[in-house]
């Protein structure tokens with residue numbers, strides 16, 4: 001499997017390329033900024049991009065959708081909650097798509113946004129703004145925070161420890177991680193209850209200062 005994490009600027013955003021070694025069929029994930037660097041890698045890898053996949057519809061993740069469609073004819077893939085007409089292919093929790101012999105599967109992980117999805121490909125999961133290395137994305141209000149807590153525990157943390165985690169932003173101590181590492185060390189995951197999780201969200205600035213987290 002071809003897999004690349006690409007720094008595209010913005011708010012330290014990452015885009016990703018996934019592709020099949022033999023057919024070269026591929027997908028680009030979250031081409032929000034600097035599409036030139038993404039096109040350079042697509043050309044270098046000789047990928048035929050079938051899909052642009054958005055982990056969610058925040059502006060810093062979707063900025064390259066139109067140019068990917070215009071230049072490559074890539075079909076836009078997003079969670080069903082974006083609504084009919086907002087994407088070419090609407091996916092649900094458990095939906096999958098093929099790239100040659102590779103099957104990519106989607107997990108619906110609402111919380112950071114209602115349409116947040118994570119993308120499983122082989123031993124890797126692209127987590128968008130649901131899960132960062134050692135951190136998580138923001139959630140707007142108590143109900144969204146509870147949804148995010150459920151998504152983290154009921155979806156992502158059911159994956160095996162050796163699944164590699166590839167986040168939407170480069171805001172951790174390393175650009176990628178594993179489910180096992182996040183399960184053991186991410187302070188948002190190690191909180192024992194929803195109430196503790198929400199308390200940490202509300203007191204994150206203090207927690208970061210106390211623990212020297214940047």
Ligand SMILES: [Fe+2]
Pocket residue numbers: 056058112129137
């Ligand atoms: Fe976001």
